[in-house]
Amino acid sequence: MKKLGTLLPSMRWVPHDIEPPTSSTPKKEKDKPKRLILGRKSTGEPYHGTLKRRKSTLSLTSVADEKLDARTHAQEQSRFFAMLPIEIRKIVYEFVVGRETVHLLFAKKRFGHFTCPAAEDGECECKVLVGGAHCQRLSGACVKMLVTCRRMYTEAAPHLYSPHIFYLLHVTHLLFLPTHVPQPRLNTIRTLRLKWTIRALPYFTRSTKRNARPAYPEDTANWEKGWTILSRMSRLQDLRVTIVDPSPEGIWQVHWLDVEGLLMESVKMVCTPRRTEVVLPYAGCRVDWDMGGSNVRLLKPAVEEEAGED
Numbered sequence: 001m002k003k004l005g006t007l008l009p010s011m012r013w014v015p016h017d018i019e020p021p022t023s024s025t026p027k028k029e030k031d032k033p034k035r036l037i038l039g040r041k042s043t044g045e046p047y048h049g050t051l052k053r054r055k056s057t058l059s060l061t062s063v064a065d066e067k068l069d070a071r072t073h074a075q076e077q078s079r080f081f082a083m084l085p086i087e088i089r090k091i092v093y094e095f096v097v098g099r100e101t102v103h104l105l106f107a108k109k110r111f112g113h114f115t116c117p118a119a120e121d122g123e124c125e126c127k128v129l130v131g132g133a134h135c136q137r138l139s140g141a142c143v144k145m146l147v148t149c150r151r152m153y154t155e156a157a158p159h160l161y162s163p164h165i166f167y168l169l170h171v172t173h174l175l176f177l178p179t180h181v182p183q184p185r186l187n188t189i190r191t192l193r194l195k196w197t198i199r200a201l202p203y204f205t206r207s208t209k210r211n212a213r214p215a216y217p218e219d220t221a222n223w224e225k226g227w228t229i230l231s232r233m234s235r236l237q238d239l240r241v242t243i244v245d246p247s248p249e250g251i252w253q254v255h256w257l258d259v260e261g262l263l264m265e266s267v268k269m270v271c272t273p274r275r276t277e278v279v280l281p282y283a284g285c286r287v288d289w290d291m292g293g294s295n296v297r298l299l300k301p302a303v304e305e306e307a308g309e310d
Contacts, residue, residue, distance in 0.1 A: 046218050046225070048175040075151050086155070093159040096145055101165045101193075104173055116167060126169060158188040162235075167193040174226050183232070191238040196226070198245045198281065201252045203259040224266050231269040239270065242279040253282045260286060268292045 075081045080089070101116035103126055116124050146153045146160070166189055168174050174194060177186060200216035202223035214220040230239065245252050256263070270276055271294045279299045280287070287298040 046175070046221050048172075048179060048225075075149060081151065089155060090159065093145070093156040094163050096156075097159050097163050099163045099165070101167055103167050103169055104177075105169070124167065126167075157185075161185060161188040162190050164189075165191045165193060167195075169195050171196045171222065171226055174229055175222060178229060186232075187234045189233060190235060192230075192233070192236060192240075194230075194239075194241045196241055196243045198243065198247075198252055201255050201259070203262045204252075204255050223263070227266040227269050231271065234272060236273045238275045239273040240277045240279070243281045245281040250282060253284065256282060257284060261289070264289045264291070267296055268294050270294055270296060 084092070101124070102113050103116055104113050116126055146156055171194065200219040202214065202216065202220040204215050205212040206215050230236070230241075245256075267278060268291050271292075274295060276294065276296045277299055278296055279301060281301065283300050285298075285300060287300060289298060291298075
């Protein structure tokens with residue numbers, strides 16, 4: 001036994017179902033994203049995570065998959081599947097999931113959430129959180145329902161997102177969504193609220209030359225990318241984006257009016273939702289822009305409108 005004990009530390013067990021690494025070279029540390037400080041130019045493209053393609057053993061869409069169907073038990077012994085048609089089962093799934101206003105937040109390289117205590121369809125006073133006790137994973141009866149069996153997961157998973165009102169408190173959370181949530185899951189979101197805080201003005205230039213480069217290329221790229229993400233959410237029905245300038249006395253207001261036409265070009269890409277409201281940051285913003293084939297409705301900030309009426 002003593003001899004066996006001396007040999008054990010040098011023994012290495014490799015599971016037969018895990019492929020060995022293709023290369024023995026040590027992994028290099030990932031390049032950390034460079035943070036942009038207001039007033040400095042960015043030296044690279046914005047970093048919002050790496051989009052990783054993964055092979056899933058579960059269906060992410062409603063498209064028939066022969067290989068998946070061959071591995072999925074029909075569960076005909078269950079009265080729930082045998083007696084209730086799919087239309088009734090969908091009603092049951094949405095009832096179990098419920099309808100809440102959910103804040104998504106990115107913390108510790110993963111998405112968390114917390115339920116908003118405010119009204120269902122109104123502006124809330126919740127703050128942007130970075131982790132902490134409020135950052136949780138999805139839990140409760142809806143998650144227990146998903147792990148019951150493969151067939152129930154396939155049918156019920158889309159309803160985990162569709163009934164809720166998702167409220168993003170910062171544009172960074174939107175920019176990280178595609179790298180952490182599969183696109184088929186994003187496509188099941190129907191109602192979305194977004195608070196977009198201006199950090200540095202997109203398309204703003206310090207030169208009067210015709211082809212001058214933006215002073216803040218990262219913020220310009222983020223502006224275009226954010227609206228591109230929203231335009232690709234194929235089942236989004238109700239969207240409201242509130243743009244806010246938190247700077248003292250609205251330092252970007254004059255420059256915003258100069259580049260407002262360019263800013264609206266990206267907004268025009270969002271054509272899917274039946275209802276899209278974009279609350280502009282200043283009372284002096286134009287709301288009569290031609291928005292093309294989109295259903296975008298431009299609004300002025302309500303607080304400033306009320307102040308102007310007094």
